Structure formats: C-alpha cells, structure tokens
Amino acid sequence: MKPSTQLGFAGQILSALEIRSPQDSINAVKIAVIKELEALDSSVSIHDTSYFNHTFAPDLVLSWREKAERPVYLRFTDNLDELKDGMSKIDVLNPMFFGLTSPLPGSDEAYVSLEKTAQDNHALVTDAEGIDTLIERRQSNAGVNLLSQALTRGGKGLLARPQVEEVTRAISDGFTGALETRSDATRLAVATIDQYLDEPQAARMTRVLQAVWEGSEGRLDQFPGPADFSRMLNDDSLQYILDVVGAEDPDFWRRIGRALTVTQLSNMHVTDTNAQGFQQLVNANLDVIRCRAAAVNSTNATLGSEENKFLWSVRGGTLAFEGSDFTAFIGDRKEDVDNRANGPQIGIDVEVLSRKSVGMKVSEVTLRDGGSAIQFMSDEGVGQDGRLATLAADLSASSRAEKAVVLIPDGQLSLNFKEATATAKTRSTPLMAHLLVAAMPLLHEFADERHEALEAFLHVEGAAESSGNSGTVEDLLTLLLERTSEDSE
Numbered sequence: 001m002k003p004s005t006q007l008g009f010a011g012q013i014l015s016a017l018e019i020r021s022p023q024d025s026i027n028a029v030k031i032a033v034i035k036e037l038e039a040l041d042s043s044v045s046i047h048d049t050s051y052f053n054h055t056f057a058p059d060l061v062l063s064w065r066e067k068a069e070r071p072v073y074l075r076f077t078d079n080l081d082e083l084k085d086g087m088s089k090i091d092v093l094n095p096m097f098f099g100l101t102s103p104l105p106g107s108d109e110a111y112v113s114l115e116k117t118a119q120d121n122h123a124l125v126t127d128a129e130g131i132d133t134l135i136e137r138r139q140s141n142a143g144v145n146l147l148s149q150a151l152t153r154g155g156k157g158l159l160a161r162p163q164v165e166e167v168t169r170a171i172s173d174g175f176t177g178a179l180e181t182r183s184d185a186t187r188l189a190v191a192t193i194d195q196y197l198d199e200p201q202a203a204r205m206t207r208v209l210q211a212v213w214e215g216s217e218g219r220l221d222q223f224p225g226p227a228d229f230s231r232m233l234n235d236d237s238l239q240y241i242l243d244v245v246g247a248e249d250p251d252f253w254r255r256i257g258r259a260l261t262v263t264q265l266s267n268m269h270v271t272d273t274n275a276q277g278f279q280q281l282v283n284a285n286l287d288v289i290r291c292r293a294a295a296v297n298s299t300n301a302t303l304g305s306e307e308n309k310f311l312w313s314v315r316g317g318t319l320a321f322e323g324s325d326f327t328a329f330i331g332d333r334k335e336d337v338d339n340r341a342n343g344p345q346i347g348i349d350v351e352v353l354s355r356k357s358v359g360m361k362v363s364e365v366t367l368r369d370g371g372s373a374i375q376f377m378s379d380e381g382v383g384q385d386g387r388l389a390t391l392a393a394d395l396s397a398s399s400r401a402e403k404a405v406v407l408i409p410d411g412q413l414s415l416n417f418k419e420a421t422a423t424a425k426t427r428s429t430p431l432m433a434h435l436l437v438a439a440m441p442l443l444h445e446f447a448d449e450r451h452e453a454l455e456a457f458l459h460v461e462g463a464a465e466s467s468g469n470s471g472t473v474e475d476l477l478t479l480l481l482e483r484t485s486e487d488s489e
Contacts, residue, residue, distance in 0.1 A: 347400030
C-alpha cells in the first residue's frame with residue numbers, strides 16, 4: 001500500500017482524490033475502482049450504493065450471475081489500526097476492503113495484525129496497486145487468471161502488492177508444477193489457495209489444479225492436496241479449462257472428460273476463442289458421452305460451407321451437432337429437445353426409407369394414411385423387406401412411413417419422421433455417437449460420400465487410450481497461457 005508511480009488504476013485513484021469538489025472526487029474515485037474491479041473479473045456486475053466511506057454501509061456491491069454478492073468498503077488506509085478496528089465492527093459475510101491511501105511509515109507490525117484480523121473475519125483487504133499487479137499478471141498466466149476471479153468472489157486476508165507478488169508466483173509455479181506432475185510446486189499452490197480463498201473458491205480452484213495434474217497423467221492418489229474422487233468437474237471448473245486450454249492433444253481432453261454428460265456440455269458457453277477446445281473435448285470422449293434424444297432441423301445449405309464438415313456447438317442452452325444444412329439438438333431426455341423439433345410434419349416415402357436404411361437394421365415401421373395406420377415388424381429388417389412397399393401400396397398411394405424403430409449397438413432407437421426426432425426406446429442410454437450415426441441419415445438427406453464422412457466423424461471404436469506421457473507438457477503449458485488475455489478484452 002505504497003504511493004503509486006504508475007499510470008494504472010492506482011494512479012487514477014490518487015488523481016481522483018485530489019479533485020477539489022468533494023462529490024466530483026467521490027464520483028471519480030468510484031469510477032476508477034469500478035473499472036479496476038471489472039478489469040480484474042470481467043464477469044462481475046457492480047452496483048454503486050451512493051455511500052462513501054460509511055462506517056457500516058458498503059460503497060459498492062459486487063454480484064455474479066449465480067446470485068452471489070460481495071460488499072466492498074472503500075477505506076482511507078493511512079492508519080491500519082483504525083482499519084482493523086472498523087473491520088471488526090462490520091458484521092457481514094465476505095466483505096472486501098479496498099484501500100485508497102497509503103499507510104504511515106513503520107507499519108510492519110500493523111500489517112501482521114491486519115492480516116490476522118482479515119483472516120478471522122473472512123475479509124479481503126487489498127488496494128489499487130495490489131489489484132493492478134493481479135491484472136497485469138493475469139494477462140499472461142492461466143493460473144493467475146483463475147486466481148483473480150476467485151479472489152474477487154471469495155478472497156480473504158491481506159493482499160497488497162507485496163503479498164500479491166508472492167501469491168501469484170506460487171500459483172503460477174503451481175500450475176506449471178501440476179502440468180509437469182511436480183509435487184512440491186503443486187503443494188505450495190494448494191496451500192496458498194487454502195490460505196487466501198474461502199472454502200467454495202478454494203475447492204473450485206484446487207479441483208482445476210487437480211484436473212491439470214490428472215490431464216498430465218499424474219496419479220490421483222499422489223495429488224498433493226485434497227483430491228476429488230468424483231471424476232467429474234463442475235460446470236464452472238470445466239468452463240474455465242475450456243476457456244484457457246487450447247491443447248490439441250486428445251489424451252488431455254480425454255483424461256478430464258470421462259464423466260461428461262450432455263447436460264454439462266449444454267451448460268458450456270462456447271465462443272469463437274474456445275470453440276476448437278470444445279470440439280476436442282467432445283470428440284475425445286465420444287466413447288462415454290450418452291444421450292437419449294435428438295431433434296434434427298434441416299435448413300438450406302450455408303453459402304460457401306463445406307458439406308462434409310461437422311462441428312459441435314451449444315445453441316440456446318442445448319448441445320448441438322451441426323452441418324452445412326442441418327442442426328441436430330441433443331438431450332439427456334426427450335423433453336430436452338421437444339421444443340427444438342421442427343420436422344416436415346409429414347412421413348417419409350417408403351422407397352426413400354428403403355434407400356436410406358441400407359446397411360441398417362430397421363425392425364419396425366408405422367405406415368399412415370390419414371386416419372389409417374399399419375405397423376409392420378420383421379426380424380430380417382423392414383427397410384429391405386419387399387412386403388413393406390406392398391403394404392404401403394395396399395394402404396393407399398399416398399401412405400408414408402411415419403415412425404420406425406432402428407436397432408443400434410446400445411439397444412433400440414425410435415424415430416419420428418414427422419417431427420424429425422430420435423429417442424432411445426429401451427432403458428439403457430445409448431452413446432450419443434451411436435444415436436446420431438443411426439438417426440441422422442434417416443432424418444436428413446445424406447449423399448453416399450457425406451454419409452461416409454458422418455460415420456468417420458462419429459466413429460468411437462479405437463478411441464485414443466491414455467498411453468504414457470506424450471511429450472506435450474510444454475505445449476499444454478503454452479496453450480494454457482495463450483488465451484487468458486482474450487478474457488479481458
């Protein structure tokens with residue numbers, strides 16, 4: 001908490017304090033503090049309470065989309081004993097005290113006492129220079145980027161510039177250590193996390209550190225911290241890794257994605273900067289991701305798009321599989337995609353069904369013409385059974401196949417051609433790849449070459465197994481760092 005000589009936010013605050021008009025000075029100080037906190041955590045919303053340096057009322061209130069809030073108290077920190085005394089009198093959860101001025105010389109003992117009081121009250125005490133340091137270092141370090149967000153939400157203790165420099169060094173070294181499965185550096189990072197973060201934020205950050213350790217083939221029983229044996233990253237941790245890791249190594253994504261669900265993937269925020277990582281995450285785990293339903297929306301081909309190119313995305317909170325002229329919405333339950341169904345509202349011609357189902361085992365078809373319907377089942381496969389065309393002709397010249405049941409490796413799949421939906425028919429939940437590779441050619445038009453490309457894209461046999469360290473540690477570390485700066489742009 002020493003005077004700033006830089007033109008950062010600390011300098012802006014000092015300049016604001018020199019404005020002669022009290023109200024103009026207060027407004028300028030708050031504007032600078034708000035901008036600095038937003039630069040520290042771009043996901044935060046900040047409310048100005050209209051108070052300033054009030055004994056009990058906060059000057060600002062931080063909030064996030066998950067409804068968490070944190071009060072911020074702007075304080076003149078010339079006298080650290082007064083700051084400590086005032087902190088003890090504020091009975092609120094998770095307060096942040098933001099120092100505006102510099103302590104008097106010879107305050108070393110007061111710093112120690114202030115740190116203890118801050119820890120006892122689960123409060124964060126910081127200043128503009130400390131946060132300036134965090135902002136600067138988060139631009140080039142993935143671990144510090146995560147730390148910055150975690151401190152904003154649940155930091156505790158004293159974190160002025162000297163402490164920030166020490167803490168950021170420990171975290172940076174810890175993430176490097178986890179990538180290289182080095183226990184000492186990782187252990188120090190875990191201890192630092194525990195000291196300066198409240199329990200929810202510490203658990204979240206340690207879980208990410210553990211995921212990096214496991215992703216680099218570190219043994220879970222050797223992780224130097226409290227290990228989470230659930231195998232599943234929570235949404236927040238997975239989103240963070242997705243945002244900052246651009247690794248092209250499928251083994252990394254495979255090792256952190258063995259408990260993935262369609263619901264969790266649907267909760268991800270996919271952007272231009274993390275879309276490639278999202279593709280890697282899904283593709284590396286096609287052998288474990290399961291679903292029970294899909295709704296296929298056929299569209300006109302996008303001009304200039306590649307017909308044989310497919311990708312994963314999230315559309316309106318639903319996992320999607322996309323091609324140049326279709327979007328397939330995927331859900332853990334049929335109800336998850338019912339509102340996405342946008343089928344042709346008519347069945348499929350029997351001859352078209354027979355052509356599309358070559359190589360598939362269609363065990364049952366429902367034919368309909370107006371109010372009349374016939375259900376035809378065959379152990380040999382309905383699609384290639386000549387009697388199906390005869391039945392359709394006998395029903396009427398305009399009869400069409402409305403529904404069908406297809407056998408897949410995981411059970412049976414019920415197709416509705418009017419709605420263009422596919423639903424698991426049995427209790428077992430099939431692999432998403434098996435459902436899509438069977439449903440897509442029947443619910444959408446695929447030429448032979450494109451059909452082959454679809455099968456290749458969704459192929460799950462022979463998926464990459466963990467096979468020892470692939471020599472990509474430096475690559476992963478570089479990729480962990482390269483995208484953090486984009487989060488603040």
